Amino acid sequence: MTGIVIAQTTIDDENQAKTLARGAVEGRLAACAHIDGPFSTVYRWQGGIETAREWRISYKTTSDRLAELGAWVTEQHPYDVPEWITLPVTGGSEAYLSWVAEETTEPEVGQDQEGAPAAS
Template sequence: MAETPDTLLVLTNLPDGDSARALAAALVEQRLAACVNILAPCTSVYRWQSELETAAEVPLLIKTTRTRYAALEAAIRAHHPYELPEIVAVPVVLGLPGYLDWVAAETVPGT
């Protein structure tokens, strides 16, 4: 396994499958993400503007690099229908070296 502080796993949720697929495609096409996993719908429970809310959402797992994070966050915000979308980045501490190299290669702009 390789140590790689540059690889990130970014989490967000979309309100439906169509918006999740559109965002995933845009991120990969723009080389902001090497891969986006669109997970099965889930139920989220949260407090928003002092009210308890429950919503069906489609989670995304986005693989990118620290150097592409700012542009990735901007793209998510630009395409996301929520006023305040969840965008959380978790550093990948260890992983299969070939996979992590692939994530880095796929997120180089203009290649």
């Protein structure tokens, strides 16, 4: 299997990082999201060298959900040009990779978020 992708962005506020992580998982755009940080980042922006403290969010998703996740993160992100990079997963535990695929599949109409028939 693969078709599994790790997508990353950074943000300068821990609470916003948690919001971006939770929103993507709640929307089934990602199976999970890891937040690393804080760490220091140095970058060139508008002709100057900047230094900031940031948190990195690493989303585990599928290639099928990647474009929608990227659009959602870009829409929710406060940066003018948010980092958005993707890394293909070339291997791993079959059980884990299957779990990522299952968790990013939208429930069928008439089923709840856990895949069980919706209560009437």
